[in-house]
Amino acid sequence: MTQLTTTLIHHPYVPPAGFDAPQPGIFKASTVFFPSVAAMRSREWKDKSAYTYGLHGTPTTYALEERLCTLEGGLQCVLAPSGLSAVALVALSLLKSGDEVLIPDNAYGPNKALTEGELKSWGITHRYYDPMDPQDLASKLSERTQLVWVEAAGSVTLEFPDLVEQVRICKRKGVHVVLDNTWGAGLAFQPFNLLPDTESGLGVDLSVHALTKYPSGGGDVLMGSVITRDPALHLQIKLTHMRLGLGVGANDAENVLRALPSMALRYQAHDQATRALAQWCDNQPEFAQVLHPALAASPGHAHWKSLCKNGPGGAAGLFSVVVDTRFTQAQVDAFCDALQLFRLGYSWGGPISLVVPYELETMRSGWPKHLARGTVVRFAVGLEAMEDLRADIEQALQHLR
Known part of the structure; x- marks a missing residue:
């Protein structure tokens, strides 16, 4: 390299390994380098074993996803640009034309607006159920029902449902149940293990979290997450996430990582x-x-x-x-x-x-x-x-x- 501009771009210096500090490193990348064509062809991003492109994960986003899994008791996590985009990601991953989704009448308003707008126009039907009456939920489940939303506590009016019974009803019918866990935040209760002392394993299938709220803590970050314990369900969410091109900024991920402790x-x-x-x-x-x-x-x-x-x-x-x-x-x-x-x-x-x-x-x-x-x-x-x-x-x- 004889030209200064080329040398500045392809500089040979590499900082020594072993640096450690209270906050994890922040990696900003769209392009990710590969050492060889063989490596390019063999790397797998779906299981976090490697890196292929910024949208599919960096050390920064992987670190945040893993910490959020620990917070909520899940095993897999994907990040979305907002809480609402995380809500939409679940719907777009699990619902198709002809399916039905059930939503509590006190649900987060934009979730209802998405359901009454885009989902309806795509041939996905919906019904609202009384969040304080588990039997109303049970009576509205049908062969077309593929997804049930639950909230604890409910949006605006903060009713607390019989979440345990709601989950039992959905499990008996084999219907996926997804919790908007922004209120509980992984701290008030365990979404994937609601009754750890008496009925181990009873929990929701997915937890959606608006990281905009408590995890961020500053009123200055928009971000959401979808967490699961089922590898197959996670892969379904992750593939839709990839096809939609959803990503979060490294500085936003940094802010949430900094606030989590x-x-x-x-x-x-x-x-x-x-x-x-x-x-x-x-x-x-x-x-x-x-x-x-x-x-x-x-x-x-x-x-x-x-x-x-x-x-x-x-x-x-x-x-x-x-x-x-x-x-x-x-x-x-x-x-x-x-x-x-x-x-x-x-x-x-x-x-x-x-x-x-x-x-x-x-x-x-x-x-x-x-x-x-x-x-x-x-x-x-x-x-x-x-x-x-x-x-x-x-x-x-x-x-x-």
Whole structure:
């Protein structure tokens, strides 16, 4: 090499091996080099034994996938660019025209929108079931049902279903069951081993996790995962993942890897503050109902208590209130606008507390019988001092009083 530009590109220096530090190395690559044509032809990316192309994995993404498997108790993991893309990946992998998917009526809204939009247009039918009535789920299973979604706790209103019975029903019918595990995050309960002391092995087939929330912890990363314990099922997901060209950025993977060691501590802090705030809100006359699985009167509390850790770290950082019907939507909006520490914004799991008012009538098949009438407001508790958050809610209540 005689030209400087060529030498800079093909520089012979290789750093010495053996470097070790608290954070794993971050590898950014589309192209991956092969030492020979034979190696190019023989390398296999599906089992993480080698590298072939950036989309199929790097040391950075492999490390994150393996740590997420440890977190949730799975054996195989694929990463997706967002939680919703992970949801879509499961549907596109396991459903075809003529199939049916069952979804709880309190499911994550974009999952329902995907089902009512693209999946419907591709000839995939769906039905919604009552998440608080396992027999309603059982009655709606048919020969066409290929996939059942479950959520614990449910989106926005945080009902906690009889997850164990739901999984048993699906297992008896031989139908794949997939859990949106973003709320539990692998910390509140074990999705692949729901009853480790009495019925070992009872668990979901797939766990979808929006890593955007607790694993990231900063409100600055979009990422999702699909985790399984069944090698054949994992391969089916992985091949669809490859054909769709899904990938995640190395810096995003770095951020999640960096945040994972503190995840359990943050989750516990979110949980403790949320329980205290939910209990305080339960005594405020403006709220007709407070929804939080750890509250005895919250729908599904007994199921939560039997499945999750009852101490700190078993109930996440979300709670919702139903504002009494004597207050108008404009008043509720003014209450939300008056909050100073709770910022108006979607998502959760980050350091800043968030609040969103919802129009539940537009999101459900009908008003759930276990919910009081009124306007639902969801709080996502961040890492601020609980006393400051409580004072913030109290000053905003003056707009209702």
